[in-house]
Amino acid sequence: MNEDAAKILLVDDEQNVLKALSRILRDYHLVTAQSGEESLLLAKEIEFDLVISDYRMPGMDGVEFLKKFIKLQPNAMRMILTGYADLESAQHAINEAGVFRFLNKPWNNLEIINAVAVALEHKRILQENKDLADQVRRQQALLKDQDTILRALEAEEPGITKVNWAADGSIIINEDEYE
Template sequence: MYHILVVDDEPGILNAVRRSLNGLTDEAGERVPLSVDCFSDPVAALQSAEVKAYDAVISDYRMPDMTGVEFLLFFRAKQKDAVRIILSGFADMEGMIGAINEAQIFRFVAKPWHEGELRHALLQGLETRRLLMENRRLADLVRAQQAKVSHHEALLARLEAESPGITQVRWGPNGEVLLDD
């Protein structure tokens, strides 16, 4: 199940986003299980992020208590791997550049949004996050395997230093092990 956080100071927008995400399906037509938490207060949303992990956050750009960029910066400090999407009805180019550069938003969606655009942005973001997490898991696995190999190589080097030739096997032409006389 994916956990999504939605923050907007307008309750009508929160309800509309929740409706837009209801029944979300992937490209194969499979239902994407979502849990959507909506907050009209960005401070309360940040408090929720203290105790609950979110896969994605969708935030309004203009809110009375803090901007969407400020909110996403605070949120990113708490949950850096969550996908960040910003909604805005205003074409504030400087603010959008700040959101992209500072809060590292994944996508900007203009209000009023087309339902398919919001759904597609979220699906792309969740897939990008899934790939990032899988790459991180595989990199950790490779590092763990390298540590095992390094330990094994160190052990072989120590044995070879103690008894030269112990780690070498000489094979005969018929597959037999040849021993020194």
């Protein structure tokens, strides 16, 4: 496994499901848990790129878990895996826990692999957008600072920041101003 491999948290109360998903997703750094409570403890220690949670688990269901998980790790992508697919449950999961994808049991291995790849790519793009927005904010602040300096210079020495440029890029000096 690549050290840069995405970290994925798999949450399901059925050990066989965790083993099957672990085989399918073996190219990633996987951490498994059998309950929402256990998963939340892990989320306090390890930063995950993606979490795939069962919808129906004893104690804390998948949506309840993900609502708590999102407070700990808002940038991690979230998926629900369930054998009880209905539209209302899917809408609830998406609206309440910001679920990126709703996957059905039994699953198609290729569907799981593709869904994980798409989720991780989406996370990468979101992070890239955030980084670019941060860069733009930093550059805007720098431009604002430079503008403030130019305004101060202009206030102190009127005309100092005004340059007349020729078409060839040279500076045109008006000799009348220096007499």
